[in-house]
Amino acid sequence: MNTSGRHFLQIPGPTNVPDRILRALQQPTIDHRGPDFKGLCRELLDGLKEVFKTRNPVIIFPASGTGAWESALVNTLSPGDRVLMFETGHFGTLWKQLAEKLGLQVDWIPGNWREGVNPEKVEELLNADHEKQIRAVCVVHNETATGVTSDISSIRKAVDRTDHPALFMVDTISSLASMDYRHDEWKVDVTVAGSQKGLMLPPGLSFNAVSDKALEASEKAQLPRAYWNWQEMLNANGQSVFPYTPATNLLYGLKEALILLKEEGLDQVFARHRQLAEATRKAVQGWNLEMNALHSHEFSDSLTAVRMPEGHDADQFRKVVLENFNVSLGNGLGKIQGKVFRIGHLGDFNAPMLLGTLGAIEMGLELAGVPFKPEGVRAAMDELVKN
Numbered sequence: 019m020n021t022s023g024r025h026f027l028q029i030p031g032p033t034n035v036p037d038r039i040l041r042a043l044q045q046p047t048i049d050h051r052g053p054d055f056k057g058l059c060r061e062l063l064d065g066l067k068e069v070f071k072t073r074n075p076v077i078i079f080p081a082s083g084t085g086a087w088e089s090a091l092v093n094t095l096s097p098g099d100r101v102l103m104f105e106t107g108h109f110g111t112l113w114k115q116l117a118e119k120l121g122l123q124v125d126w127i128p129g130n131w132r133e134g135v136n137p138e139k140v141e142e143l144l145n146a147d148h149e150k151q152i153r154a155v156c157v158v159h160n161e162t163a164t165g166v167t168s169d170i171s172s173i174r175k176a177v178d179r180t181d182h183p184a185l186f187m188v189d190t191i192s193s194l195a196s197m198d199y200r201h202d203e204w205k206v207d208v209t210v211a212g213s214q215k216g217l218m219l220p221p222g223l224s225f226n227a228v229s230d231k232a233l234e235a236s237e238k239a240q241l242p243r244a245y246w247n248w249q250e251m252l253n254a255n256g257q258s259v260f261p262y263t264p265a266t267n268l269l270y271g272l273k274e275a276l277i278l279l280k281e282e283g284l285d286q287v288f289a290r291h292r293q294l295a296e297a298t299r300k301a302v303q304g305w306n307l308e309m310n311a312l313h314s315h316e317f318s319d320s321l322t323a324v325r326m327p328e329g330h331d332a333d334q335f336r337k338v339v340l341e342n343f344n345v346s347l348g349n350g351l352g353k354i355q356g357k358v359f360r361i362g363h364l365g366d367f368n369a370p371m372l373l374g375t376l377g378a379i380e381m382g383l384e385l386a387g388v389p390f391k392p393e394g395v396r397a398a399m400d401e402l403v404k405n
């Protein structure tokens with residue numbers, strides 16, 4: 019295997035960590051109860067609000083995204099509460115399983131792993147809940163397993179039309195800082211996020227942005243919570259500290275990530291992701307392969323999931339690409355394992371990196387004997403030079 023040059027980490031997260039963040043991470047760890055830490059803590063808690071587009075607190079956990087999923091539920095709900103969840107794909111399914119393990123009663127809406135959440139369906143389901151027993155509607159904004167986004171703004175409007183009091187929780191683990199997201203404007207009660215995708219950090223931090231309604235719910239919620247308790251975190255954060263040892267070096271990285279995002283500007287970050295995603299989709303068309311996402315208005319700008327032609331194994335193909343070109347592509351997860359490969363095009367990423375990735379895929383398709391048209395890279399280049 020050729021390992022010279024940089025490895026291309028083109029899975030849909032963890033993403034490539036920019037050199038400036040890597041350098042920030044390697045600074046000496048400081049006293050997390052000392053004066054310097056307080057300055058860092060304040061800066062991060064304020065800076066994060068701009069990324070989530072909220073005026074309310076954003077809670078930082080030293081945990082992977084799964085921890086932030088759990089925290090969202092245990093802080094707001096009680097045993098036996100009904101929650102509405104959707105089978106958008108592998109991550110929607112994992113969140114549901116976690117909710118069930120916590121003793122929640124999930125109204126599970128099955129899906130085909132190729133489409134997002136239908137706002138009209140949400141409206142219909144909430145209207146049918148005459149007793150208003152559903153306590154929360156939980157949606158994954160960008161299904162990392164399928165490359166499908168759900169329209170959070172339209173789902174919010176659908177919830178509003180029903181006048182239903184359910185909390186609205188959104189997983190933005192693979193959309194935050196890659197695609198437009200507005201916690202306050204879309205009246206999301208708990209936004210769940212992670213460090214290792216659009217924020218360009220290594221794995222290890224996750225987030226809950228909370229609304230006033232979520233904080234109110236947390237006062238009455240009965241699910242047991244200790245480590246994930248928002249109130250203890252908010253009390254400590256009010257003093258610019260954490261209630262336990264924070265992941266100090268990851269926080270240095272987060273500080274640098276927020277600077278990078280500010281320098282580029284969030285709108286430009288979203289436009290860059292849109293352009294690279296569009297070029298990727300043109301490449302898939304050029305190869306005459308099939309996108310996993312069925313509808314163009316739901317195409318993800320952070321990753322593209324590509325379906326393998328019948329009789330060809332996606333994991334075998336990914337192995338060819340890794341061994342020959344040192345490029346990691348995402349695998350098919352859960353129900354679509356072996357049937358789909360995923361191209362991550364989020365985070366610290368640009369046109370030449372995309373073309374390297376697409377070139378490796380095009381060569382890999384040939385080496386693996388997959389039927390395709392060798393016109394993907396050309397189509398992506400044509401897209402990238404459009405203004």
Ligand code: PLP
Binds near residue numbers: 031084161
């Ligand atoms: N939700 C989504 C949309 C994800 O993509 C992931 C991980 O990739 C998770 C949740 C789980 O996060 P973690 O693996 O960091 O615990």
